[in-house]
C-alpha cells in the first residue's frame with residue numbers, strides 16, 4: 001500500500017487519506033466535498049445539473065391544451081370501461097359490487113396519467129377525480145334506463161337529457177341510498193384516481209457536505 005507523497009507546496013490533507021466510499025450514482029465518480037440527493041440517489045454537482053436540465057427541457061411535441069385533451073379522452077375511455085365492467089357484473093352476476101368503484105378510479109387515474117404524457121399534476125388529478133365520480137353515475141345509468149323502460153316511459157330525447165342532468169347527482173343518491181361502506185368505497189375509488197395522476201418529479205436536495213468516515 002502506497003500513500004501519495006505530499007508535495008511540499010501543498011498542505012497535508014488528512015481527509016482524503018481515509019478513502020470515502022461515496023460515489024456519484026450518475027458518473028460513478030468519487031464525491032469529494034459536496035453532493036446532492038435525488039430520489040434516494042447521490043449525485044455530484046455536474047450530474048445534478050444534468051438531471052435538472054433534463055427535467056426542465058423534457059421534450060414533448062404536444063402543447064398543454066393537446067395534452068389535457070388527450071388526458072380527457074383517455075380518462076373518458078377508462079371511465080367507460082370501468083363503468084361497463086361495473087354495470088355488467090351487477091347486471092349479470094346479480095351482485096352489488098361497489099368494489100369495482102375502486103377499479104374504476106384506478107383505471108381512470110392511469111388513463112389520465114398516460115394521456116398527460118406521464119406528467120400528472122394537480123389539474124390532471126382533479127380531472128381524474130371528476131371523471132371517476134361521473135363514472136360512478138354512468139355505471140348506474142343503464143339501471144335507471146331499464147327502470148324507465150319498465151314503467152313505460154318513452155325513451156326519447158327528453159328522457160336522455162333528463163338522465164344526463166341526473167348523472168352528476170347519481171353517485172350521491174346511490175351513497176344516500178346505500179350504506180356507509182358504499183360511501184367509503186366511493187371515496188377510496190376517488191383516491192385511486194387522485195393518486196394515479198400525481199406529478200412525478202424528482203426532488204433534489206442538497207448540497208450536503210461529504211463527511212469522511214470516522215468523524
Ligand SMILES: [Zn+2]
Pocket residue numbers: 024025026027028029043044045046047048
Ligand atoms: Zn456524477
